[in-house]
Amino acid sequence: MSTAAGREIRRAVVTGGAGFVGSHLADRLRDGGAAVVCVDNFLTGCADNVAHLAADPGFELVVADVAEPFDVAGPVDAVFHLASPASPHDYARHPLETLKAGAHGTLHALELAGRKGARFLLASTSEVYGDPKVHPQVESYWGNVNPIGPRSQYDEAKRFAEALTATHREHFGFDTVIVRLFNTYGPRMRPADGRAVPTFITQALAGRPITVAGDGQQTRSLCYVDDTVAGILAAARSAEAGPINIGNPEELTIRKLADRVRELCRSTAPMEFVPRPGDDPDLRRPDIGRAVEVLGWSPVVDLDKGLAATIDWFAARVAASAPDRTSPAADQAPAAGPTLIEP
Ligand code: NAD
Ligand code: UDP
16 A cells, blocks of 8 residues: 555554544555554543454554553554544543543654654544534635534644644644544444434434434534545545545435434334534535545445445344343343443
8 A cells, every 4th residue: 555655554553543433444454455553542442343353463452542652663654643532422521531632642643653754644523613604614614613612622622633733744844634534424333422323323223212403404414434434545645735524525414314214224213302412513514625636535335325334233233232032041031122332
């Protein structure tokens, strides 16, 4: 696997590599022949996500907090910095860890890239646009973020991380690229991470009420994880500095998402309208013109196909955690709904 600048990615560091997106990125890097060092402290990820790579000699797992100085022995061609809580539920539970992952963690990951002469990729977010006043969101838009609101730990940490990355490039000649990821979904999301897709799927499969926030008219644009990872890799292989939006421009209301999940799960679960969280953005849709132009990247997985693959994965976990109805002991077990195991 080589970068447009001609550098081959023979060995990559993925911070947050035991998380949802990071573990898929590690898989694709291994598929392309690159060795992978995953650095993770399991704050919101888990060893299960990379268990299939455990016996792979091209894969190493380093359990470390990137908010503290850390090092990786040996040569490194690319550092992918993904370590950070990412769901609103997670960053509300871990506010200081989120600020530190974006600030100290980004600095330490940049310093590692500097020591190794590696290309550095920052996984930033559409949250830098906040509750956007420009729609769809284009990279030149500076955003509308509440610096002291309930999402501020994440939004401002990522904005600071972008500033830190740009500064290392402009002032110190680092080889960096910033990608702004939009809502991504797929297998390996935690059932209880609080994000809409895993929450709705878990509820629909269990026949529990589907919790739509507000009137559900707020929109999101959902990108299947394989597409997001392809965009991340295209950016890493390019010589671009970014920022580059990586997302799927197909926008839908949250109410519509709940309907699609319910239909695809063949569920009769009712809708329950619950209060909207503070500062929940009304609209979210990427302008991906830059990614198309400079990376030749655009998403290829449509929503129904991606949701179906995700639902299959969640359903298999439900089946694996349900009692074995063929055994006598199971016959006496209480008829509880399917349980999903948190890492
Ligand atoms: P995730 O929570 O599944 O993964 C994050 C990983 O980082 C976890 O494995 C966690 O344990 C690890 N981590 C957190 N803090 C750490 C620390 N201090 N040291 C070491 N490891 C740490 O989240 P995700 O959805 O996979 O998101 C990955 C990255 O992509 C994040 O940086 C997120 O901001 C970005 N992103 C994701 C989305 C999305 O929709 N999934 C959208 C925009 C941006
Ligand atoms: N949402 C919802 N019900 C839930 C979880 C989320 O209606 O159980 C809404 C949430 O309020 C937001 C949208 O779905 O408007 C997307 O939320 P998510 O946490 O997935 O992503 P983000 O808000 O970070 O874009």
